[in-house]
Amino acid sequence: xxxxxxxxxxxxxxxxxxxxxxxxxxxxxxxxxxxxxxxxxxxxxxxxxxxxxxxxxxxxxxxxxxxxxxxxxxxxxxxxxxxxxxxxxxxxxxxxxxxxxxxxxxxxxxxxxxx
Amino acid sequence: xxxxxxxxxxxxxxxxxxxxxxxxxxxxxxxxxxxxxxxxxxxxxxxxxxxxxxxxxxxxxxxxxxxxxxxxxxxxxxxxxxxxxxxxxxxxxxxxxxxxxxxxxxxxxxxxxxxxxxxxxxxxxxxxxxxxxxxxxxxxxxxxxxxxxxxxxxxxxxxxxxxxxxxxxxxxxxxxxxxxxxxxxxxxxxxxxxxxxxxxxxxxxxxxxxxxxxxxxxxxxxxxxxxxxxxxxxxxxxxxxxxxxxxxxxxxxxxxxxxxxxxxxxxxxxxxxxxxxxxxxxxxxxxxxxxxxxxxxxxxxxxxxxxxxxxxxxxxxxxxxxxxxxxxxxxxxxxxxxxxxxxxxxxxxxxxxxxxxxxxxxxxxxxxxxxxxxxxxxxxxxxxxxxxxxxxxxxxxxxxxxxxxxxxxxxxxxxxxxxxxxxxxxxxxxxxxxxxxxxxxxxxxxxxxxxxxxxxxxxxxxxxxxxxxxxxxxxxxxxxxxxxxxxxxxxxxxxxxxxxxxxxxxxxxxxxxxxxxxxxxxxxxxxxxx
Numbered sequence: 001x002x003x004x005x006x007x008x009x010x011x012x013x014x015x016x017x018x019x020x021x022x023x024x025x026x027x028x029x030x031x032x033x034x035x036x037x038x039x040x041x042x043x044x045x046x047x048x049x050x051x052x053x054x055x056x057x058x059x060x061x062x063x064x065x066x067x068x069x070x071x072x073x074x075x076x077x078x079x080x081x082x083x084x085x086x087x088x089x090x091x092x093x094x095x096x097x098x099x100x101x102x103x104x105x106x107x108x109x110x111x112x113x114x115x
Numbered sequence: 116x117x118x119x120x121x122x123x124x125x126x127x128x129x130x131x132x133x134x135x136x137x138x139x140x141x142x143x144x145x146x147x148x149x150x151x152x153x154x155x156x157x158x159x160x161x162x163x164x165x166x167x168x169x170x171x172x173x174x175x176x177x178x179x180x181x182x183x184x185x186x187x188x189x190x191x192x193x194x195x196x197x198x199x200x201x202x203x204x205x206x207x208x209x210x211x212x213x214x215x216x217x218x219x220x221x222x223x224x225x226x227x228x229x230x231x232x233x234x235x236x237x238x239x240x241x242x243x244x245x246x247x248x249x250x251x252x253x254x255x256x257x258x259x260x261x262x263x264x265x266x267x268x269x270x271x272x273x274x275x276x277x278x279x280x281x282x283x284x285x286x287x288x289x290x291x292x293x294x295x296x297x298x299x300x301x302x303x304x305x306x307x308x309x310x311x312x313x314x315x316x317x318x319x320x321x322x323x324x325x326x327x328x329x330x331x332x333x334x335x336x337x338x339x340x341x342x343x344x345x346x347x348x349x350x351x352x353x354x355x356x357x358x359x360x361x362x363x364x365x366x367x368x369x370x371x372x373x374x375x376x377x378x379x380x381x382x383x384x385x386x387x388x389x390x391x392x393x394x395x396x397x398x399x400x401x402x403x404x405x406x407x408x409x410x411x412x413x414x415x416x417x418x419x420x421x422x423x424x425x426x427x428x429x430x431x432x433x434x435x436x437x438x439x440x441x442x443x444x445x446x447x448x449x450x451x452x453x454x455x456x457x458x459x460x461x462x463x464x465x466x467x468x469x470x471x472x473x474x475x476x477x478x479x480x481x482x483x484x485x486x487x488x489x490x491x492x493x494x495x496x497x498x499x500x501x502x503x504x505x506x507x508x509x510x511x512x513x514x515x516x517x518x519x520x521x522x523x524x525x526x527x528x529x530x531x532x533x534x535x536x537x538x539x540x541x542x543x544x545x546x547x548x549x550x551x552x553x554x555x556x557x558x559x560x561x562x563x564x565x566x567x568x569x570x571x572x573x574x575x576x577x578x579x580x581x582x583x584x585x586x587x588x589x590x591x592x593x594x595x596x597x598x599x600x601x602x603x604x605x606x607x608x609x610x611x612x613x614x615x616x617x618x619x620x621x622x623x624x625x626x627x628x629x630x631x632x633x634x635x636x637x638x639x640x641x642x643x644x645x
Contacts, residue, residue, distance in 0.1 A: 084201055100390065110637040
């Protein structure tokens with residue numbers, strides 16, 4: 001059980017994790033995950049921050065009416081909803097296609113060795 | 116026109132309690148082991164857990180608070196919804212799956228994985244308790260105001276009694292049902308809440324020919340004081356440079372707090388795999404997003420149909436906007452239904468928080484620190500969790516009675532600020548930064564906690580202004596109500612400094628194990644088949 005302190009059998013087991021960590025497949029999996037989640041996280045946080053700063057410091061711009069009583073601020077706010085839904089969908093597609101098969105393969109290799 | 120009927124409200128709520136108690140008792144029949152009690156046997160599906168997450172997340176502050184804020188402050192209330200929703204991307208992209216793969220029952224499992232167990236678990240349990248406690252107080256304090264409106268109980272003694280009844284019910288749910296029963300309560304409540312909000316939204320829009328612009332115009336016409344300002348940002352936070360900065364600080368705490376809320380993190384352990392954890396977040400994001408779109412309509416609808424003056428005169432003020440709108444639309448019966456849903460919301464969220472805090476005590480402190488892992492997964496762990504649930508329940512009843520009448524949104528924002536400062540930096544560092552070590556984790560958790568709470572105590576929210584907790588004394592030294600803009604960067608910095616300034620080397624074997632397990636799911640806790 002990994003959540004308790006080191007035990008002798010665990011130390012013997014530990015090399016296995018290091019080997020997997022050093023493997024090409026694992027490097028590829030890690031690369032694919034980080035290549036997606038880091039830039040996208042930066043992007044949506046920047047987009048959110050832009051929105052917050054506009055709402056905070058550009059009242060006139062945000063209150064500009066576009067159609068009827070619908071103003072720029074409301075459209076910007078609703079676009080935050082849209083971007084959240086879009087990113088969610090894109091990530092799920094990326095994970096299903098590019099992450100899960102590799103993760104399952106590695107998992108099979110690790111758990112297959114009589115653990 | 117219509118009158119609220121306390122007897123009708125109580126009856127509808129009583130039916131809800133009976134149905135959920137029945138479900139909880141049925142769900143508890145298979146609860147035998149610690150994994151059953153604390154993680155529902157990891158047997159919920161992604162969609163089920165996603166609905167339950169929505170149930171956990173859409174607290175009274177979300178429903179009553181945001182609708183009321185939009186009704187009175189217009190656009191500025193909408194900003195809460197956006198922060199609360201966008202925050203889920205942090206959980207989806209960076210935390211949920213990796214956490215599911217490495218942990219077992221608590222946040223402490225993940226944070227202490229490759230660190231020295233006892234100090235890090237103690238720190239994780241401390242901040243879990245702190246966040247849960249503030250969140251609990253907010254919910255219980257909200258119960259008092261709601262009761263005043265819905266049951267016509269205005270005396271402090273009567274309200275205290277109702278808070279005690281709510282607390283006792285919640286203890287019963289947690290004791291009997293454990294995580295499985297609590298999850299079912301969340302699911303039932305989420306379905307009722309979202310359905311109720313959907314019906315009211317369609318109803319309000321129908322009154323304005325499904326024309327959003329027409330609804331907004333009517334809200335402006337009915338708010339002579341705010342007028343056109345209701346539609347743009349700045350009504351609440353735009354007055355001074357300080358209040359603008361305060362808004363920025365709140366926005367940061369909201370977006371970074373969610374992925375550090377222990378009761379949300381714990382929900383990821385109730386599903387069998389990381390893939391199901393991902394599915395549950397996706398369900399939660401859609402449900403929560405759609406719900407917040409409803410609150411936009413409900414808020415402006417309350418402004419248009421009930422009016423800010425009537426809302427301000429009602430007991431509970433902003434929090435009564437949604438119930439008053441229900442009364443206006445569908446009379447006493449719809450009010451009774453919405454009131455029961457609002458009560459159910461408080462009850463379910465409080466139960467979720469209680470099981471999280473008691474799990475953290477039983478698993479991190481009792482099983483792993485006091486008993487050094489020897490009692491892990493034993494019956495005694497469950498027994499300690501049950502006893503802790505009773506203690507936490509009693510403390511939160513007491514706290515709720517004392518905090519009755521406090522500003523709910525303030526208390527919830529406080530919980531988010533603590534979660535974003537004390538928990539999130541450590542979670543992200545331990546998942547993504549190889550060199551991160553025990554000393555960094557401790558600096559970040561305790562440092563983040565200390566800075567956040569100190570700044571809150573010294574803030575105008577606590578003393579010195581007419582809306583403060585203590586109005587008559589003034590010891591506020593920090594100008595902002597929400598500490599996030601200072602405390603979050605400081606906590607990240609402390610985690611970094613604590614790591615590079617200590618001579619301790621990160622354990623490379625445990626780091627390898629944690630990284631491989633977090634990404635592949637190898638060796639992750641499996642579902643229990645009954």
